[in-house]
Amino acid sequence: MTIQEFKADFQEKCSPHFSHDEIQSFWQWFKENLESLSHSIEIETEYKKWLSELMSGKPIQYIFGYSFFHKYCFEVTSDTLIPRPETEELCELILKANLNSPLTGIDIGTGSGCIPITLLCERSNWEFKALDISKEALKVADRNTKKYQLSNRLALVNQNFLENNLSVNNYDIIVSNPPYIHPEEKDLIANRVTHFEPHMALFVTNNILEFYIALFDYFAQNTNPNAQLWMETHQDYCDDVVVLFNKKFTAKKIEDLSKNPRFVNVVK
Numbered sequence: 001m002t003i004q005e006f007k008a009d010f011q012e013k014c015s016p017h018f019s020h021d022e023i024q025s026f027w028q029w030f031k032e033n034l035e036s037l038s039h040s041i042e043i044e045t046e047y048k049k050w051l052s053e054l055m056s057g058k059p060i061q062y063i064f065g066y067s068f069f070h071k072y073c074f075e076v077t078s079d080t081l082i083p084r085p086e087t088e089e090l091c092e093l094i095l096k097a098n099l100n101s102p103l104t105g106i107d108i109g110t111g112s113g114c115i116p117i118t119l120l121c122e123r124s125n126w127e128f129k130a131l132d133i134s135k136e137a138l139k140v141a142d143r144n145t146k147k148y149q150l151s152n153r154l155a156l157v158n159q160n161f162l163e164n165n166l167s168v169n170n171y172d173i174i175v176s177n178p179p180y181i182h183p184e185e186k187d188l189i190a191n192r193v194t195h196f197e198p199h200m201a202l203f204v205t206n207n208i209l210e211f212y213i214a215l216f217d218y219f220a221q222n223t224n225p226n227a228q229l230w231m232e233t234h235q236d237y238c239d240d241v242v243v244l245f246n247k248k249f250t251a252k253k254i255e256d257l258s259k260n261p262r263f264v265n266v267v268k
């Protein structure tokens with residue numbers, strides 16, 4: 001089959017299931033990956049496999065094992081969340097607020113490592129730690145760290161952030177996009193998310209604010225004077241996070257590009 005024949009077949013099979021824009025976008029992924037294969041038997045086999053995965057609802061990023069984020073391309077697997085556009089916005093906010101000064105920071109719940117790797121690629125005088133409870137996610141973060149040659153500035157740590165056994169540090173900046181969905185919301189979330197993305201990355205166990213309460217204590221005890229904390233939040237609980245942090249620090253709510261309350265920035 002020629003690439004044009006694959007395209008015609010792809011459009012015909014996808015049109016009952018996806019919008020015109022989705023088909024256009026998915027086809028670009030298919031085309032790029034088909035063109036990277038050389039043997040015709042392999043091309044047809046892979047094409048069929050990818051198409052059946054797409055029809056099963058599997059996100060395109062998991063089918064091909066990568067995701068675009070900010071200016072970069074990260075490996076993702078079923079052990080890591082697919083990085084979201086809102087999180088790109090979080091990185092932009094942090095970069096805009098911090099131009100030249102050297103900073104030492106930590107990313108709590110790093111997944112693929114997309115946040116610290118983006119920040120370190122953009123700021124050559126910063127150093128970060130990246131913590132995650134998932135060993136498998138950290139293997140992916142490690143490969144992404146090596147891809148961008150950041151092993152000398154990014155240390156990966158396998159730890160449960162909710163347990164009180166973290167070593168004491170003096171960070172200038174803490175960043176986190178923690179799990180922030182209550183299990184009761186599960187039925188409201190798209191199947192492609194709940195069926196394919198790691199639940200450990202999405203859901204809290206019971207208290208919707210549990211990570212933010214832990215971040216409050218961690219920020220109080222492990223940062224320098226004038227330190228900053230940047231968090232992504234659930235739009236319905238952004239105000240609660242602001243109230244929590246304003247008890248001791250100065251916290252402000254920031255909307256995402258869709259005008260939803262999404263981020264909280266705290267200064268000591």
Ligand SMILES: C[S@@+](CC[C@H](N)C(=O)[O-])C[C@H]1O[C@@H](n2cnc3c(N)ncnc32)[C@H](O)[C@@H]1O
Pocket residue numbers: 080081082083084087108109110111112113114115131132133134137159160161162177178179180200201202
């Ligand atoms: C919402 S995902 C964010 C991933 C990545 N930072 C991003 O923005 O794409 C939350 C991450 O927190 C990790 N996580 C969940 N519970 C944790 C815990 N108790 N301690 C440390 N990390 C945890 C998950 O494994 C997941 O990688």
